[in-house]
Amino acid sequence: MYKIIFIFIVAVLAAAPVQAQSLVFTAIPDNDETRLIQRFSKVADYLSSKLGITVKYIPVKSYPAAVTAFRHNQVQLAWFGGLTGVQARRLTPGAIAIAQGYEDTKFxxxxxxxxxxxxxxxxxxxxxxxxxxxxxxxxxxxxxxxxxxxxxxxxxxxxxxxxxxxxxxxxxxxxxxxxxxxxxxxxxxxxxxxxxxxxxxxxxxxxxxxxxxxTPEYPDYHWTVRGDLDAQWGEGFTSRLRQTILDINDAEILATFPRSSFVPANNEDYHMIETSARIIGTLD
Amino acid sequence: MFNKLIPQNKTTRVISGFGLLAFLLWIISDITITTATPGAEFKLMLAGLLHPQWPPLTELAHAILQTISYALLGVTLAATGGFLLSLIFHLKIVRVACASLRAVHELFWGLLLIQLFGLQPLTGLLAIAIPYTGILAKIYAEIRQEAHHRHKPHLPHNCSVFSRFLYADWPLIKTDFTNYTLYRFECGLRSGTILGFIGLPTLGFQLESAFMQGHYADVTGLLFIFYGLIATIHWWGQFKFWPIYLSAAVYYLWPDISFSSSDLNWLLEQITPTPWREINNNFGNWFYPIISEQLLPGLWNTLVTGQIALVLSAGLALILYPLLSNHFGNSTTRLMGNLSLVIMRSTPELILGFALLILWGPSLLPAIIALAIHNGAIIGHLTGHHSNNIPLRPDAPKGINRYSYEITPRVFNQFLIFTFYRWEVIMRESALLGILGLHTLGFFIDSAFESFRLDVALILIIASAALNIGVDSAGRVLRQYLHLPKYRVIG
CATH class of the missing domain: 3.40.190.10 (Periplasmic binding protein-like II)
Incomplete structure (x- = not known):
């Protein structure tokens, strides 16, 4: 028994997360919710290598959980759906939409x-x-x-x-x-x-x-970042991050989302989503 | 004339009352099978059941470590808090506070705490610790009271509280205390697992994802791991290992823990009813639709589900208990019986409900059957074990006669006590199963959280807590009416 306990302890020590200042992102893809860590770690590695900082991915189960993690600064960058992006920006002053999938301009x-x-x-x-x-x-x-x-x-x-x-x-x-x-x-x-x-x-x-x-076309999934990224990683970080995302052309990474490419987006693009949400009563 | 229809015997009266009510509710409420062609999905489930699969080891290890850590720290906190509160449990305010804490399901606590802390260990371990504190305080107080009665006549008057506890109470209550706390640890593992359904990275997270995608092979694999953890808990979960585990759990979770007081302010603001936050808003216009469109339908469906599930659980328990009673069958049938009951009661109701929902479509039926299977197995297990204490005469009847005229009548009172105890639990779980999309209170609570209307969510959570407290006292009244002895139930 003590041997097993010992192995358990070693496992815990090995598994314990390392604390370092890193950018954390989350994404809820619309098609496959399994093996998220495996698939999105590649995206994290890509962003890390381009940005020169540690980027980590955490899997999030549901839209409201993602919004809440974003508001709590446990996640700084998130791939939100149209409505959840709006919700997240309402709850997190300063947050902005930076990019959307090419397909999301006419979803x-x-x-x-x-x-x-x-x-x-x-x-x-x-x-x-x-x-x-x-x-x-x-x-x-x-x-x-x-x-x-x-x-x-x-x-x-x-x-x-x-x-x-x-x-x-x-x-x-x-x-x-x-x-x-x-x-x-x-x-x-x-x-x-x-x-x-x-x-x-x-x-x-x-x-x-x-x-x-x-249905007729409407805007959907997009990347949203918190408003305080520049304060933490230096002036111009947010636009560097945006450019890095727009520059992604690795087929394997794009397939994770799945999107053919990313294009610029801003908060105003999602006005019609916000209005629709008010009409059906999910937003006050 | 109608007087003749009312049974003379009080027990018969109560049982037929419950049965009749459940029957009427079954007829008038939304209970159907709506799927036209569920066969294909059922085949997929069966195939998955036969070929279990496991996620990558590192992901799995993390999920298991998180589940155990939440349970361990949550139960330790609850045991500490519960013990302190049990010392002042004679105060009415403490009893009411504890009743309110445990009337709210741990998953609802989780949904609320996620808003306060976000996705981090504090959310998970407090979601377990808070309701468990309410439960443990009550049980600890009851255990201590029993011990008091036993040694009271033998102690000197001027005996100090401290020595009385150490030398008179503790030796008497030690076994009960530790047994119950270990049992709660097992419950904590279950709770920790289902907290994954709302997004914490425990086993339930992977279970739900696999279920959602229809990867039934993964579902089966994960369930096996879960059963394995529960089945071997008496071996690896012993108290002597706890200090090591606790330090490991703290070390493991510590880096992710954070809290800022501005979050508390935010939460307090959000749970304040909207009309009170905005000047020119009419409270009635906001409040009445919540009552009529969410609270009342939710309460009704929760009650219907709970009442029918209670009667079905009781019926199932009476069928199941002989499977593990020493008075019936042989060692092989008892082993098989035990095994199937362990699986039935360990499978989280949410998962059972989920599977049945996929097969039968949305109505209250999946929730009712899931609750009946889970709770019927628990009551059956408790009743079966109780029947083992019954001595039989050498010429006692055999077979069906032994079941109908000997054992069942003799365990019946105890069986009723177990069932009434489960009543409140079943009601709490009926509310919870709304998360699957059936319109019990949980559905409306989940919807309120999804649209970040925390004030509405809070009102609905309070309503579900009030329902549970009401059912709890109704159970007490009925126990008194039937002259059932007060009896502590571990289960």
């Missing part, structure tokens, strides 16, 4: 339906949706909840909980697709990128579930 959501509903792809959201059951993604997801709900309200002038017979939140896009495919819900709203990827991976049986409507 969209798909409404998908189980074949038993007999709904087919159309120009507008069909009024036949009334009384159906619907599953959104995470409660604070931009593509899985905010924008779909916004367009439902815009089209039908009614809150989703009065329009649909049952509303659920799956917590993530892959789960949304699985739940509509299994028929647990008749209709779902999903990030278009995740749909395309799952389709390519052969996880979708289009005889069971298919797209019925695509």
């Amino acid at each position: 969209k959501s798909y409404f998908i339906a189980h074949s038993s509903t007999n709904l087919t792809q159309s120009e507008h959201l069909s009024s036949k949706l009334s009384g159906k059951t619907i599953i959104f993604g995470s409660k604070s997801s931009t593509s899985g909840r905010l924008m779909p709900e916004f367009y439902i309200r815009e089209q039908f002038k009614i809150a989703p909980d009065q329009f649909f017979s049952r509303i659920g939140f799956s917590g993530n896009h892959s789960r949304t697709i699985a739940l509509v495919q299994s028929g647990a819900y008749q209709v779902g709203a999903v990030n278009y990128q995740v749909w395309e990827q799952e389709l390519a991976n052969g996880k979708i049986d289009r005889s069971k579930v298919d797209i019925i409507w695509a």
Whole structure:
């Protein structure tokens, strides 16, 4: 037994984190939540080598947890969704959006339906949706909840909980697709990128579930930094960081997000997200 | 005429009352299976169950170390605080405070503390330490009181408090104290694990991620590790090792711990109701929609889930307890029975609920069944062990007759005590399972945290605490009505 205790202690000593002044970032990718440390450590290594400081990645489970870690300065740089970025900047005075994915300048959501509903792809959201059951993604997801709900309200002038017979939140896009495919819900709203990827991976049986409507385009995922980075790492650090991110062209790193490249962004780009969030009532 | 329908026997009256209520609630509430084609997902789960997989060793080691460290430090803090509070437990204010602390589920404490500390060890260990302090203070006080009664007549009047504790109390209560504290450590491991569901880097973090992606092989692997930890705890978790573990845990977690008092100010401001923060805002306009759209539906669904789950747990427990009672079967059946009960009660309800939700779709059903399996196994386990203390006559009946006319009637009172004790726990967990998306209080609490409306979250948490305190006292009233002896339950 003492031998095992000894090994335990050695393990703890080895595992104990080293304390050093480092830049910490987090990212919640929209498609695969597993093996995050493995995948994002490569991004951290890349940023470290370009910036000449230690950059660490910490995995965060949910959007609100990411926002909270950002507010507490436990994370200084974060890859947020449209709505969570807005929330984070409201709660953290001085924080700014610095870059977004190329795809995020014109993001969209798909409404998908189980074949038993007999709904087919159309120009507008069909009024036949009334009384159906619907599953959104995470409660604070931009593509899985905010924008779909916004367009439902815009089209039908009614809150989703009065329009649909049952509303659920799956917590993530892959789960949304699985739940509509299994028929647990008749209709779902999903990030278009995740749909395309799952389709390519052969996880979708289009005889069971298919797209019925695509939303108009809106801005989504982006990098947000705290406002006090220059104070800590010297004048001009934030713009250096922004340039480093914009310069990323390593295919493997871009695939982690997954994005084809990063382009500049600022807080104003997300005005429409903020307005939509006010309209559906997730922001006061 | 209706008088005849009401049973004469008090116990029968109470049981049929609970049964009837559960039946009515089942009929009127939202309980259905909505999935049209769940077969494919079920096959995936089964395949995963048969081919467990494990994440990379370093990630796994960290998750395990974090889980154990939170449990260890949380329970140590709670044992210290609980012991001190147990000394003044005769004060009403202490009893009320402790009841309130333990009425809030550790995951709700976690959600609140994340706002205060962010994602760091303090959040995890305090989320365990705070409710456990309330629990331990009560149990310690009860253990001490029992000891008091036993030695009171034998002590001189002028005996000092200190010597009385050291020479009279302690030798009597030592075993109970340590046993209960170790049991709480086991619970702490469970709590630490599920705290991963809200983002702390424990085993639950990996479990939830794997579940979300449908990587059932990883889910199975992680669950095996969790069962392994729990099953071997009597071996590696002994008190003599604690000093070493504690120093290691402090060393391991220390670098990540930080706190700034401005965070406290921020939290206090955020939990103040919005209308009180802004001058020209009408309190009623803010408050009534919260009551009618969140609090009341949430309370109702929590009650429905809890009441039905309670009756099903009790029924299941009566079926399960013979599996590990010495009066039935042979050593092989008992071993298998024990094993399946360990798995049933150790699997966190959140995980069970999650799996059932995927298979059956959203209604209260997955929550009810998950709670019934988990709690039925616990009550069955306690009842089974209790039945072993019952001596039988040499000519006692065998088989089904022994079960129906001998053992079950003789353990029944004890079984009721265990069940009433679980009532409050089941209610607390019904609220919690809302996190999965069923509309119990937890759903609305989670939603409030997601949109950073901490004032709303606080109101809903207080409502769920009030519900638990209410159920706790209802249980006490019923125990008195049935003349059930006051009995400490470890479980």
